[in-house]
Amino acid sequence: KQAEAAGESSSPALNDNEDWLDKTKLLYRVAVKKGYEETAAVILTQKLLKAGTSRMPSIKSIFGRVSCPGWVFVESTNHLDVNLLCQDVRDVYGHQIFPVPSDSAADYLREPPLFVPEIGTFVCLNAPSLYCGNLAYVVAYNDRTPMPLMTMHTA
Numbered sequence: 001k002q003a004e005a006a007g008e009s010s011s012p013a014l015n016d017n018e019d020w021l022d023k024t025k026l027l028y029r030v031a032v033k034k035g036y037e038e039t040a041a042v043i044l045t046q047k048l049l050k051a052g053t054s055r056m057p058s059i060k061s062i063f064g065r066v067s068c069p070g071w072v073f074v075e076s077t078n079h080l081d082v083n084l085l086c087q088d089v090r091d092v093y094g095h096q097i098f099p100v101p102s103d104s105a106a107d108y109l110r111e112p113p114l115f116v117p118e119i120g121t122f123v124c125l126n127a128p129s130l131y132c133g134n135l136a137y138v139v140a141y142n143d144r145t146p147m148p149l150m151t152m153h154t155a
Contacts, residue, residue, distance in 0.1 A: 027105045028082050029071045031096035037064035040072045040092050044085055056081040067112045073100070116141075 032040040041064035048059055058078035064071070072092070074082045079097065086094030100108065117123050117138050125131045 026076060026079075026102070027100040027108065028074045028076060028079060029068075029098050029100055029108075030074060030082065030086055031070060031093040032064070032072050033091035034070045036091045037066060037068065037070070037072055040064055040089070043089060044072065044074070044092065047089065048085060056085055059085060065108075068108065073108055 041062050044062050048056060048062065056076075058081045059074060059076045061075040063073050065073075074085065076082050079099070082097055083094060086092050086097065119138055119140065121138055122135050123138060125134050125136050
């Protein structure tokens with residue numbers, strides 16, 4: 001009660017601990033085939049579950065994001081377990097494993113800002129469709145998707 005009367009809290013606030021990542025766990029980035037990030041994370045997770053956690057006990061989590069092309073992230077205290085996990089998995093390059101510095105590890109967990117082209121600009125349509133590779137002029141938005149006014153063939 002004396003601490004509360006003095007304006008101090010008996011439990012620490014979340015912001016008091018700036019380094020919220022556990023120092024005993026490290027984040028590793030593993031190179032994978034571009035466009036294969038989320039699939040590789042699922043395949044590696046399945047391999048970990050089939051092998052059993054007793055075989056690779058240091059691995060705590062695996063994730064892949066489209067916003068980080070060519071990389072899957074593995075949280076582990078032992079790089080040898082990460083190496084073992086990535087062996088013999090198609091399109092996962094187990095020889096390219098790098099530790100992520102603890103000060104930038106949180107950046108990989110944040111969603112990057114969505115690119116939204118400005119009204120009155122031209123964009124290239126890349127989605128597989130009849131208009132793939134064409135230019136489009138942005139005139140308005142439909143929720144989060146730009147609506148092109150017209151398309152022009154580039155070739």
